[in-house]
Amino acid sequence: MGRLLIVDDEPNLRRVLGSDLRLDGHKIEEADGVRSAVSLLTEHEYDVVITDQKMPDGDGLKVLTAARENDTSIAVIFLTAVPTIELAVESMRQGAFDFITKPFNPEVVRATVLAGV
Amino acid sequence: MAWPSVQFKVTLFKRAAKRIPALARFDFESFRQQAVVFGTLNLFLLAALLLLHSLFSSLLGSPSPALLIILGTAFLLKMLELLWLWAAIGTPSRTLADLLVWASILLNITLALALTFLTNRGESPYFVLLAIPVLQAAYRFRLPTLIAVIVVCDAMTFFWVWYFGEFHSPMKAIEYLESGVLSVVYALMGSLVWLLVNQLRSDQSRLAHSLEELERTRGKLLEEEKLAMAGRLSSAVAHEIRNPVSIISSSLVTAARPELGETERKDMYEIAGKEAARLEKLTADFLTYARPTQPQRVPTSIAQTLGYVAEIANVHAAKRNVKLGLEVDDELQVDIDRDQVQRAVLNLLLNAIDATPEGGQIALRGHRVSNGTLEVEVENSGEPIPKEALSRIFEPFYTTKAQGTGLGLAISKSIAKTQGGDLALTRNEAGRVCFTLSIADEEPAPGANNHG
Numbered sequence: 001m002g003r004l005l006i007v008d009d010e011p012n013l014r015r016v017l018g019s020d021l022r023l024d025g026h027k028i029e030e031a032d033g034v035r036s037a038v039s040l041l042t043e044h045e046y047d048v049v050i051t052d053q054k055m056p057d058g059d060g061l062k063v064l065t066a067a068r069e070n071d072t073s074i075a076v077i078f079l080t081a082v083p084t085i086e087l088a089v090e091s092m093r094q095g096a097f098d099f100i101t102k103p104f105n106p107e108v109v110r111a112t113v114l115a116g117v
Numbered sequence: 118m119a120w121p122s123v124q125f126k127v128t129l130f131k132r133a134a135k136r137i138p139a140l141a142r143f144d145f146e147s148f149r150q151q152a153v154v155f156g157t158l159n160l161f162l163l164a165a166l167l168l169l170h171s172l173f174s175s176l177l178g179s180p181s182p183a184l185l186i187i188l189g190t191a192f193l194l195k196m197l198e199l200l201w202l203w204a205a206i207g208t209p210s211r212t213l214a215d216l217l218v219w220a221s222i223l224l225n226i227t228l229a230l231a232l233t234f235l236t237n238r239g240e241s242p243y244f245v246l247l248a249i250p251v252l253q254a255a256y257r258f259r260l261p262t263l264i265a266v267i268v269v270c271d272a273m274t275f276f277w278v279w280y281f282g283e284f285h286s287p288m289k290a291i292e293y294l295e296s297g298v299l300s301v302v303y304a305l306m307g308s309l310v311w312l313l314v315n316q317l318r319s320d321q322s323r324l325a326h327s328l329e330e331l332e333r334t335r336g337k338l339l340e341e342e343k344l345a346m347a348g349r350l351s352s353a354v355a356h357e358i359r360n361p362v363s364i365i366s367s368s369l370v371t372a373a374r375p376e377l378g379e380t381e382r383k384d385m386y387e388i389a390g391k392e393a394a395r396l397e398k399l400t401a402d403f404l405t406y407a408r409p410t411q412p413q414r415v416p417t418s419i420a421q422t423l424g425y426v427a428e429i430a431n432v433h434a435a436k437r438n439v440k441l442g443l444e445v446d447d448e449l450q451v452d453i454d455r456d457q458v459q460r461a462v463l464n465l466l467l468n469a470i471d472a473t474p475e476g477g478q479i480a481l482r483g484h485r486v487s488n489g490t491l492e493v494e495v496e497n498s499g500e501p502i503p504k505e506a507l508s509r510i511f512e513p514f515y516t517t518k519a520q521g522t523g524l525g526l527a528i529s530k531s532i533a534k535t536q537g538g539d540l541a542l543t544r545n546e547a548g549r550v551c552f553t554l555s556i557a558d559e560e561p562a563p564g565a566n567n568h569g
Contacts, residue, residue, distance in 0.1 A: 020371040081359035082352040103363040106370040
């Protein structure tokens with residue numbers, strides 16, 4: 001199974017998603033914003049990054065850029081509450097693995113993570 | 118000394134703005150003003166002629182009763198016209214106004230001719246009356262009409278010289294020359310007034326057009342800003358609602374997985390409950406902001422009210438080693454809705470605590486200003502609010518905090534407004550950031566809040 005990084009400013013969302021994915025056998029780490037995600041990405045290796053789009057200290061595209069700078073094989077999955085076509089296109093162009101809108105079906109997230117690992 | 122001139126320009130501007138409809142439609146009010154001026158001038162001339170006849174009867178010959186009756190009737194007619202104009206009974210159409218002007222023009226021309234015939238002298242003083250028709254035509258009509266009126270008036274002066282010469286002593290060239298001078302004076306006066314008036318009108322219409330354009334652009338900008346705000350608002354609402362909903366649904370799905378441990382399952386249910394409560398709080402907050410309840414004002418001790426809020430806030434302040442100082446007159450009593458004001462001030466205090474660095478301080482001050490308004494100041498020693506955020510801090514859902522809905526300041530402002538006051542950032546310097554909440558002495562007029 002894979003090494004996962006969950007980036008979201010909502011602690012409860014990280015917690016719930018982490019518990020769910022841990023049951024599938026993944027190893028989970030959490031970051032509460034763009035800054036901590038970027039520093040974790042430079043220090044550790046991950047297979048999959050799940051990142052929120054809108055966070056107080058920046059947006060998910062920065063996490064995507066940082067992830068792909070370190071390792072182009074990382075699958076970055078976007079979670080967003082406010083989906084726009086521009087954002088979807090931009091994230092795909094920059095090499096995002098998938099784009100999931102909130103509220104999401106946890107089954108879909110699990111399946112996407114499994115595909116990305 | 119720039120002030121009076123600016124004031125004057127503003128007045129002109131406003132007047133021009135008022136005249137916009139006058140250019141497109143008939144504006145009785147502006148016609149009335151003109152007509153009153155001409156009527157008064159006319160009345161003065163007639164009165165002067167009457168006076169002239171009584172004072173200098175030796176020069177002009179004693180006036181015949183017919184002449185006095187005609188002058189008197191004209192004077193009365195003009196008086197009636199002026200009275201009607203002053204009283205402004207009804208709102209006459211453009212046609213009626215034009216008829217009135219034509220009646221005045223014809224009256225003066227006929228009067229001048231009739232009086233000249235009646236006195237039967239070579240040099241008639243009554244031709245001075247012709248100035249009125251010329252001026253009125255110049256002010257009100259197009260160039261061809263004005264030229265026609267000038268020609269009629271000029272022709273009359275020449276006709277009289279010729280007529281008098283035919284039936285009395287033959288006229289000398291000098292008499293025609295005098296008529297010529299008078300004609301030139303009328304023609305010049307008429308054209309000059311016509312030019313000035315038209316210059317003024319075209320300036321006015323240009324100004325009116327610019328004003329209209331300005332108004333349109335302003336409306337468009339406001340509309341765009343409203344749309345942009347609606348867009349930001351809807352994306353903020355989506356963000357605030359979809360996050361807890363995601364967490365609730367995921368935690369329930371995760372809790373249903375058989376392989377989950379018992380403690381973790383309990384945690385999942387607990388999280389779902391917390392997020393549901395968060396949604397409820399969001400709804401309640403939003404309703405407070407969007408549909409504030411009618412304030413229930415009662416005489417309230419401000420020292421007690423602020424003291425209570427300070428006590429609650431102090432619990433949070435102490436955790437961050439922030440000192441909270443209260444400055445208020447113990448005797449101060451104001452009619453306010455205590456619960457609402459406490460809520461508004463608490464929001465400000467909690468914001469201030471978040472904005473104050475460890476070891477910093479917050480001052481909470483309450484006092485009454487001269488017009489009876491209660492002012493509550495919350496000042497913190499933190500960093501100033503960045504320029505780019507200033508225009509949006511009172512916007513609902515605008516937040517810079519990880520854990521915040523961005524409704525605090527919006528709610529506080531809405532509370533202040535329902536009590537006839539406002540909330541504003543009154544100082545924004547490093548180490549001194551101050552919000553001032555004001556509560557008016559009396560209820561705002563119904564609907565006054567809509568303008569805010």
